[in-house]
Amino acid sequence: MRTGYGVETVRAAERALMARLPEGALMQRAAAGLAAACNGLLGRTYGARVVLLVGSGDNGGDALYAGARLARRGAGVTAVLLAPERAHEGGLTALRAAGGRTVVAPGAVVEGVAEPVGGIIARADLVVDGIVGIGGKGGLRPAAVELADLVREAGVPVVAVDLPSGVEAETGEVAGVAVRADATVTFGTYKPGLLIDPAREYAGAVRLIDIGLGPHLPGGALDAAGTGSDGSGTGRGRSDDGSGKGPSPSPAVEALQHGDVARLLPRPDAESDKYRRGVVGVVAGSARYPGAAVLAVAGALRSGAGAVRYAGPGADTVIARYPETLVSAGPPRKAGRVQAWVVGPGLGDEQDARQAVAEVLDSDVPLLVDADGLRLMDLDAVRARTAPTVLTPHAGEASALLGVPREQVEGARLASVRDLAARTASTVLLKGSTTLVADPDSSVPVRVNATGTGWLATAGTGDVLSGLIGGLLAAGLPARDAASAGAYVHGLAGRLAPDPPSATNVAGALRHAWHDITT
Numbered sequence: 001m002r003t004g005y006g007v008e009t010v011r012a013a014e015r016a017l018m019a020r021l022p023e024g025a026l027m028q029r030a031a032a033g034l035a036a037a038c039n040g041l042l043g044r045t046y047g048a049r050v051v052l053l054v055g056s057g058d059n060g061g062d063a064l065y066a067g068a069r070l071a072r073r074g075a076g077v078t079a080v081l082l083a084p085e086r087a088h089e090g091g092l093t094a095l096r097a098a099g100g101r102t103v104v105a106p107g108a109v110v111e112g113v114a115e116p117v118g119g120i121i122a123r124a125d126l127v128v129d130g131i132v133g134i135g136g137k138g139g140l141r142p143a144a145v146e147l148a149d150l151v152r153e154a155g156v157p158v159v160a161v162d163l164p165s166g167v168e169a170e171t172g173e174v175a176g177v178a179v180r181a182d183a184t185v186t187f188g189t190y191k192p193g194l195l196i197d198p199a200r201e202y203a204g205a206v207r208l209i210d211i212g213l214g215p216h217l218p219g220g221a222l223d224a225a226g227t228g229s230d231g232s233g234t235g236r237g238r239s240d241d242g243s244g245k246g247p248s249p250s251p252a253v254e255a256l257q258h259g260d261v262a263r264l265l266p267r268p269d270a271e272s273d274k275y276r277r278g279v280v281g282v283v284a285g286s287a288r289y290p291g292a293a294v295l296a297v298a299g300a301l302r303s304g305a306g307a308v309r310y311a312g313p314g315a316d317t318v319i320a321r322y323p324e325t326l327v328s329a330g331p332p333r334k335a336g337r338v339q340a341w342v343v344g345p346g347l348g349d350e351q352d353a354r355q356a357v358a359e360v361l362d363s364d365v366p367l368l369v370d371a372d373g374l375r376l377m378d379l380d381a382v383r384a385r386t387a388p389t390v391l392t393p394h395a396g397e398a399s400a401l402l403g404v405p406r407e408q409v410e411g412a413r414l415a416s417v418r419d420l421a422a423r424t425a426s427t428v429l430l431k432g433s434t435t436l437v438a439d440p441d442s443s444v445p446v447r448v449n450a451t452g453t454g455w456l457a458t459a460g461t462g463d464v465l466s467g468l469i470g471g472l473l474a475a476g477l478p479a480r481d482a483a484s485a486g487a488y489v490h491g492l493a494g495r496l497a498p499d500p501p502s503a504t505n506v507a508g509a510l511r512h513a514w515h516d517i518t519t
């Protein structure tokens with residue numbers, strides 16, 4: 001499990017750890033990791049030109065100490081100071097002692113000493129972005145924007161310290177200009193912003209440096225380095241430092257990894273039969289969109305469920321393509337017993353479709369609602385359900401349900417998915433470049449899936465996903481696990497399918513993804 005913690009939680013863990021370490025030790029660990037990553041990126045440090053962008057906080061301090069280390073290995077290091085009088089003192093001293101030099105940023109609020117730095121940045125072999133880290137608030141200030149613009153125009157390689165400056169650590173939102181990094185070296189734990197778009201895109205390749213924070217984070221998680229997260233996300237907090245600030249008792253976000261998904265996927269045993277393995281019912285497709293029925297069934301057939309029932313007008317098309325499906329042309333209530341329903345892909349909006357959605361909403365088994373089903377469902381009926389409900393909107397569908405513009409959902413994906421889950425009392429999977437899965441209980445970490453690829457943005461892949469997750473629900477997975485494991489397998493299938501894949505190819509590649517995960 002990869003976990004991302006919010007800023008208050010990180011700070012509480014940092015305080016608890018710092019209380020046990022000599023002054024400055026933590027920053028030295030961070031700087032050592034950062035310098036090692038820079039050495040790796042530079043290839044040859046001796047003689048390289050390195051430019052540090054240095055803000056007034058500890059993020060700038062990390063950059064300065066790392067710069068000192070690079071200077072001692074023969075790099076020519078120049079620190080561009082955004083606030084010369086407030087830059088980290090120890091870091092400045094270390095850099096100067098190592099032979100590094102400092103210049104004042106053009107927009108810095110000091111009189112008469114600013115130097116043009118555009119040329120220095122343009123000639124750099126590497127820029128280290130230490131403008132601001134987890135202490136950042138709101139969009140970058142004008143002087144920082146000016147530096148970010150210079151870096152973008154220069155097109156030189158950039159390493160961000162802890163976070164790309166300008167992105168929101170807590171949410172993954174980006175208000176205005178932010179630094180675009182090729183790599184981000186982050187300390188102690190991932191931050192949600194490093195895992196969620198649009199911020200994730202600014203971070204480039206993220207490297208986590210273990211600075212000993214893990215045991216002080218709730219749940220004792222140590223992230224991808226893999227030395228301690230129990231993956232339960234229950235997070236009995238050990239981070240309480242007595243400050244009374246009350247950090248969240250669990251990670252804000254978590255991302256399943258191969259091993260986690262392998263443990264979740266159903267596996268038949270000696271006692272299994274097709275009913276015990278779960279029967280999933282698919283209500284999808286219409287005269288207008290018959291293909292959606294086939295694609296949703298294709299996903300369900302590769303979900304590990306014991307059987308797939310199809311109910312609706314696409315029965316003949318489905319049986320012709322997949323003879324193993326149990327089909328009926330009537331309404332869902334006449335289809336026979338199922339352990340979970342999938343409703344919505346390509347359903348259209350005729351009266352029959354409306355009725356079918358109402359019927360499955362009324363059922364007492366887990367239910368996934370997608371696509372047209374999201375438009376046709378009655379929200380009060382959704383909230384009144386006793387069995388788990390999973391909604392799988394893309395940003396457009398989520399915006400309609402929330403009554404906000406689509407851009408607002410795309411810019412604030414974490415807040416949107418949480419809001420929708422709370423409002424609908426459902427597990428919500430928000431599709432897109434990073435798929436998010438939120439539980440109706442807001443204290444439960446949001447799952448982030450990053451296995452996808454832009455190639456998945458093609459018609460019909462969402463239908464395959466619905467069938468797959470529905471099958472996992474029928475097999476008995478809890479809603480959040482079914483949705484996040486389904487997104488993981490589906491994203492991986494998108495990568496394993498030949499480029500450029502169609503939805504049919506993605507469905508076909510599900511078995512390769514499954515095999516890749518479980519063996």
Ligand SMILES: NC(=O)C1=CN([C@@H]2O[C@H](COP(=O)(O)OP(=O)(O)OC[C@H]3O[C@@H](n4cnc5c(N)ncnc54)[C@H](OP(=O)(O)O)[C@@H]3O)[C@@H](O)[C@H]2O)[C@@H](O)CC1
Nearest residue numbers: 014027056057058059132133134135136137139140141162
């Ligand atoms: N936690 C850990 O375990 C460890 C943390 N470590 C490091 O410490 C970092 C956190 O340091 P931090 O707390 O000093 O905050 P930081 O990110 O430097 O920003 C504060 C400064 O930025 C300024 N500023 C604010 N918003 C701004 C904006 N929009 N645009 C421009 N400027 C803005 C703000 O100015 P002010 O509001 O005071 O005028 C203030 O001076 C963390 O990210 C990591 O790198 C590691 O060393 C070791 C382990």
Ligand SMILES: Nc1ncnc2c1ncn2[C@@H]1O[C@H](COP(=O)(O)OP(=O)(O)O)[C@@H](O)[C@H]1O
Nearest residue numbers: 431432433452453454456457459460461462463
């Ligand atoms: N840029 C992207 N990167 C990765 N995955 C994406 C991207 N855009 C869309 N996807 C994925 O593609 C699928 C598209 O689903 P959906 O929008 O419902 O399409 P359709 O309704 O045509 O089936 C979802 O799984 C979504 O997460």
Ligand SMILES: [K+]
Nearest residue numbers: 132161163165
């Ligand atoms: K930074």
